[in-house]
Amino acid sequence: MRSPFGLLLAGATTLAAAFLALPLVALFLRIPPGVLLDQLSSDVAREALVVSLKTSAGAHIIVLLVGTPVAYLLGTRVFRGRGLLIGLVELPLVLPPAVAGIALLAAFGNRGLLGGSLEAFGVSLPFTQAAVVVAIVFVSSPFYIRQAAASFAAVDPLLLDASRTLGRGPGRTFLRVALPLAAGGLAAGSSLAFARGLGEFGATIIFAGSFAGVTRTAPLAIYAELDRDFDVAVALGALLVVFSIAVMAIMTLLLSWTRSSSRSPFPFASSISDSTSA
Amino acid sequence: MLRAIAGLVRAEGRVFAGSTAWLDSERGVDLAPERRSVGLVFQDYALFPHLTVAQNVAYGGRTRAVELIRSYGLTALAGERPARLSGGERQRVALARALSREPAVLLLDEPLGALDAQTRAHVRAELRAHLRASGLPTIVVTHDYEDAAALADRVGVLVAGEVVQLGTPTELVAAPANPFVARFTGANLLEGVAHPGEAGLTEVLLDTGGAVVAAEPGEGRVGVVVYPWDVALARESPSDSMQNHLAGTVESIVPVGNRVRVRVGPITAEVTAVAAESLRLREGERVVASFKATGVRLVAL
Numbered sequence: 001m002r003s004p005f006g007l008l009l010a011g012a013t014t015l016a017a018a019f020l021a022l023p024l025v026a027l028f029l030r031i032p033p034g035v036l037l038d039q040l041s042s043d044v045a046r047e048a049l050v051v052s053l054k055t056s057a058g059a060h061i062i063v064l065l066v067g068t069p070v071a072y073l074l075g076t077r078v079f080r081g082r083g084l085l086i087g088l089v090e091l092p093l094v095l096p097p098a099v100a101g102i103a104l105l106a107a108f109g110n111r112g113l114l115g116g117s118l119e120a121f122g123v124s125l126p127f128t129q130a131a132v133v134v135a136i137v138f139v140s141s142p143f144y145i146r147q148a149a150a151s152f153a154a155v156d157p158l159l160l161d162a163s164r165t166l167g168r169g170p171g172r173t174f175l176r177v178a179l180p181l182a183a184g185g186l187a188a189g190s191s192l193a194f195a196r197g198l199g200e201f202g203a204t205i206i207f208a209g210s211f212a213g214v215t216r217t218a219p220l221a222i223y224a225e226l227d228r229d230f231d232v233a234v235a236l237g238a239l240l241v242v243f244s245i246a247v248m249a250i251m252t253l254l255l256s257w258t259r260s261s262s263r264s265p266f267p268f269a270s271s272i273s274d275s276t277s278a
Numbered sequence: 279m280l281r282a283i284a285g286l287v288r289a290e291g292r293v294f295a296g297s298t299a300w301l302d303s304e305r306g307v308d309l310a311p312e313r314r315s316v317g318l319v320f321q322d323y324a325l326f327p328h329l330t331v332a333q334n335v336a337y338g339g340r341t342r343a344v345e346l347i348r349s350y351g352l353t354a355l356a357g358e359r360p361a362r363l364s365g366g367e368r369q370r371v372a373l374a375r376a377l378s379r380e381p382a383v384l385l386l387d388e389p390l391g392a393l394d395a396q397t398r399a400h401v402r403a404e405l406r407a408h409l410r411a412s413g414l415p416t417i418v419v420t421h422d423y424e425d426a427a428a429l430a431d432r433v434g435v436l437v438a439g440e441v442v443q444l445g446t447p448t449e450l451v452a453a454p455a456n457p458f459v460a461r462f463t464g465a466n467l468l469e470g471v472a473h474p475g476e477a478g479l480t481e482v483l484l485d486t487g488g489a490v491v492a493a494e495p496g497e498g499r500v501g502v503v504v505y506p507w508d509v510a511l512a513r514e515s516p517s518d519s520m521q522n523h524l525a526g527t528v529e530s531i532v533p534v535g536n537r538v539r540v541r542v543g544p545i546t547a548e549v550t551a552v553a554a555e556s557l558r559l560r561e562g563e564r565v566v567a568s569f570k571a572t573g574v575r576l577v578a579l
Contacts, residue, residue: 161286162324164311166338167379176337180328 027238031231039235047213048221048236055129055217056198059136063193067145068186072174074145075152076160093142100138101206108134108207131208132215140197147189151182188254195247199240279436280385280419284318285311295382317376317414321388323368325360331371332356338379346374350408365393366401373408384409384416390425402428423463435459451505457577460503466545467503469579472496479521479571486544491521496576503575509547510568511540511557521571528563542567 028036039045073079074086092100107113108125118125125131155178163173179186201219208215210224218236225233282289285300285308293301300314301307317338325334331352336343347353350370360368369389376384389405390398406429409416420426426433427447434444435458443455447463454460460467468484472492475481480492482502490502510516515523526543531554533539538554540547545567559565 156324158320158322158324159326161281161284161311162318162320162326163337164286165284165314165316165318166375167312168337169310169312177326 024241027234027241030234035231036235036238039229039232040239042232044212044221044225044229044232045236048216048218049239051129051132051213051216052198052218055132055136056194059133059140059197060190060194062133062137063141063144063197064190067141068148071145071148072152072178075149076155076157076178089145090142092139093146097139097200097202098206101135101203104131104135104138104203104207126207127209127211127215129208129214132204132217135203135207136197136200139200139203140193143196144189144193147192148182148186151185151189152178154185155181184254184257188251191247191251191254195244198243280318280387280417283314283383283385283417284316285309285314298382315379315382317379317381317384319369319372319376319384319386319389321391323360323372323392325368325371325375327360330357330359331363334360334371335374335378338375338377341378342380343378346378349411350374364397366397366404369393369401369405370408373405377412377414381414384412384414386416386418388420389418390420390422405429427463435462452575454503454575454577457501457579460501460575460577465503465505465575466509467501467577468544469499469501472498472500472576480576482576484544488524490524490574491571492574492576493572494574494576496578499579501577501579503577504545504569504573506539506546506548508569508573509545511542511547511549511553511559512566512568513557515566516568518568519570520568522569522574524567525564526567528559528561528565531559531561540565 031039040049070089074082074089095103105112105126108118108131109115110119110124110126115125125134159177159181160173163177164170168176198217199219200217201223204210204215204217205220205223210216210220212221212224216224218240222233222236225236281287283293283300289301290303291301292299292303295315299305299307300309326337329337332343332347335347335352347356350373352367352370352374355363355367355371360371363371369392373386373389390402393401402425409429418426418429420429423433430447432445433447433450435442435450435455437458443450443459450459451463451465454463454465457467468482468486468490470482470484470490472480472482474495474497475491480494480496482490482492482496482500484490484502492502510520515525524543524545526545529541529543531538531540533551534548536551537548538551538559540549540554540559542565547567557565
């Protein structure tokens with residue numbers, strides 16, 4: 001490949017690889033590993049990590065419990081308004097996180113749409129840890145639902161039919177046939193959604209604020225410590241990178257495992273609407 | 279049609295199992311598939327890939343599972359996943375699974391369709407035995423007349439959703455109701471114009487030339503139905519009791535098992551391979567195809 005075009009391709013690739021790798025590498029080289037680990041056990045870091053884990057875990061449970069039925073419906077049934085529902089579910093993917101934050105305020109804030117009704121119950125959502133959970137659910141659910149719907153759609157509908165003719169109702173069919181067969185894809189989508197939720201910044205800071213120990217998640221802590229203690233910020237960043245790499249590895253494994261054991265191959269979800277036949 | 283009976287597809291009309299209504303559009307009855315006592319064997323078997331053979335069979339019900347696994351010869355395979363099984367084995371699992379539910383009715387969709395030609399005959403014989411043994415009212419849907427004839431007590435021919443003829447395989451061959459049934463059951467179909475001839479026989483002038491004598495009455499445009507195994511071949515016109523002799527060129531010779539299907543002009547004859555050999559049949563040669571007037575059926579066109 002000595003042609004000028006070949007050189008161009010090689011050059012562009014090198015540039016891109018360097019550009020993407022450099023910041024990540026810098027995180028780990030900026031401060032020595034010993035100091036890195038030290039910083040992670042500082043109060044600031046530990047507080048932030050606890051908030052992150054609690055809120056991400058809580059949000060993720062909600063995403064799984066509510067998102068799975070939605071994904072099953074989208075993946076296996078055709079109904080009026082399906083396109084609209086898909087659009088709604090996929091919107092947070094392209095919505096700027098800050099916009100998501102302000103939108104959540106507009107809906108649940110004290111002067112928002114539901115603010116009055118919530119206050120009547122003595123509930124004030126903004127700037128609480130619950131608000132972090134809400135923000136994370138909002139931005140991460142599409143990642144799960146898309147992948148889950150595609151995974152359910154990839155299950156051979158004849159298998160579901162067979163289950164029905166063998167005397168199992170729709171619910172048991174879901175549990176015993178659809179869920180096990182879609183499990184790999186569901187897990188992959190779950191990992192992706194969890195990672196996205198953990199890294200959420202814009203919506204969280206606007207809707208929940210950045211109160212140490214309450215709503216200051218790891219990404220928010222990075223921002224807060226930038227001027228105060230750069231090393232802590234770097235340490236948190238490095239930790240999140242490691243975590244992201246782990247998520248990617250898990251996802252790749254899960255997807256390749258699913259591909260080898262299911263009857264039909266399914267591509268990583270590019271869109272729900274084209275993976276279900278009418 | 280099978281999907282409608284099973285309730286997998288919306289349908290209008292009535293489906294009764296004995297006196298139980300599964301579907302009765304007028305009275306608003308439409309039972310969900312799991313409430314209809316059906317055993318449905320899908321064309322590609324639809325075995326659950328994530329379950330073992332034993333788990334597949336037991337899916338419809340545990341009570342008869344062990345017994346079914348044994349009587350279908352699946353004990354050795356009980357712990358395997360469907361992906362490791364051959365076509366014939368998968369069919370047995372699918373059948374056993376459908377029966378584990380102790381259904382009132384058995385439905386089979388092209389049960390031999392997914393098999394290669396070699397396994398087919400063997401599996402067909404097995405399937406026939408299993409169906410007889412189960413004793414359940416069974417509907418088999420197939421495009422292959424031989425399969426239908428081998429497996430069924432009665433065969434119904436559906437064209438465009440209408441039942442064109444319903445009867446035993448013998449009845450269908452002996453008296454096809456129309457040209458489609460005749461072709462479907464494997465007969466030759468020639469077209470021509472009939473008029474009453476001598477001695478109570480009917481003479482048919484064929485479109486392709488030549489004439490044929492039939493023992494059945496007929497007039498006007500008719501289809502002449504002759505079954506390949508009723509046609510004899512010879513080098514010259516034999517002097518025998520057969521009324522019909524059509525000379526033609528051998529156009530193709532196709533061995534089928536221990537028989538040979540020979541196409542002579544517009545007619546296909548089926549003779550034993552031994553006979554074909556002793557005649558030294560070759561493509562392009564002139565031979566005479568003979569058949570009796572009593573072996574000819576006439577169908578209105």
